[in-house]
Amino acid sequence: MPRWEPDAPARLRAAALELFAEHGYENVSAEQIADHAGLTRRTFFRHFADKRDVVFGGSERLAPVASQAIAEAEPGAGPRELLVAALVDVATQLEDAIRPSPARQAVIASSPELRERESSKHEAVADAMAAALRRRGVGETDATLLARSGAAVFRTAFEAWIHDAGTRSLASHVEATAARLRDLWA
Known part of the structure; x- marks a missing residue:
């Protein structure tokens, strides 16, 4: 693949997931990812801080999105409505950044380092x-x-979204999961 082709971040993500699935996350370097994508190591580091960032790049934007959604919700909205509004906004932001990928989830599940990073991402949003x-x-x-x-x-909605092959939006999964929890507690 020529080095000048557009969308280097997407190419790097695809190459990384392919290599992680084949060799394991711990056994793949940033240089190997760049080479597999037909790019240079320098290009890799222009777009990503490290190989974890290939998997989680952009996740730092989710906590501010959740906070802003709560802050900007209708005056007088109840706590549950505030929370669901925040989760839907996070879902929309995330869905714009990534596509449902069982392969990505399998890579995360296979690596203690990535599972820890995913947990800390969710904790930051919470x-x-x-x-x-x-x-x-x-x-x-x-x-x-x-x-x-x-x-x-x-997390429950995200897992359902990953496995439904994108037939429904992540936001709709969030709303349905929140309603299901409400019904279970009723």
Whole structure:
């Protein structure tokens, strides 16, 4: 593949996932990823900080999105509505950044380092939602409980989205999962 072709980040992601699936995450270097994509090591590091970033690049934007969604929700919205609005906004942002990929999830599941990174990503979003809920007047314990429940809703919805081959949006999975949890607790 010529080095001048467009969309280097997508090419690097595709090459990385292919190599990770074939050789294991721990056994692949950034240089190998770049070479497999027909690019240079320098190009790799122009787009990604490290090989974990190929898998999780852009995830740092999710916590601010969740916090902003809660802050900008309708005045008088209840805590549950605030939380679902935040989760839907995060889902929309994430869906714009990645496509459903069982292969990506398999790579993450196969690596303790990547599972840890994914957990910390979800925890950062939960922390941001809890802080935003507190700023909207939700008590400390309730904000924490809602945010952690929201993180579980999001993870469950994300897994369903990955495995439904993109027939429904991630946001619709989030809404359905939140409704299901509400019904289970009723």
